[in-house]
Every structure is written in C-alpha cells, then in structure tokens.
Amino acid sequence: MDMNELSRQVNHNVLKAFKDGVADGLLHGERDEKQGSHYYKQGYDYGVYLYSESLKFIDLNRGD
Numbered sequence: 001m002d003m004n005e006l007s008r009q010v011n012h013n014v015l016k017a018f019k020d021g022v023a024d025g026l027l028h029g030e031r032d033e034k035q036g037s038h039y040y041k042q043g044y045d046y047g048v049y050l051y052s053e054s055l056k057f058i059d060l061n062r063g064d
C-alpha cells in the first residue's frame with residue numbers, strides 16, 4: 001500500500017467517525033459509548049449543537 005492509499009483510508013475513517021457522531025447527536029440524541037474516536041466525539045458534540053440550534057429556529061418561527 002502506498003502513502004496516497006493509506007492517506008485516503010485514514011481520511012475516510014476519520015470522516016466516517018465524524019459523520020456517525022453527527023448523526024447520533026442530531027438524529028438519535030444518544031452517544032454510542034463503544035465509539036472512542038476523538039472525531040466521533042467531535043461529530044457528536046456538533047450534532048447536539050445543531051439540534052439545539054434547530055430548536056431555537058423552530059421556536060422563532062412558531063411565534064410563541
């Protein structure tokens with residue numbers, strides 16, 4: 001395996017972990033404790049942030 005292929009695989013794994021974290025934080029609201037990756041945790045935190053921001057947006061548009 002050459003360095004370019006290794007780099008692609010690492011980038012793929014990092015991106016997948018981040019995306020899985022975002023999905024868990026935004027859609028499921030529950031962290032997968034089996035996921036120990038730093039990138040998963042960053043994605044989860046970002047997903048929770050997006051969820052909380054979306055609630056603010058919904059409240060503003062509701063006019064309550």
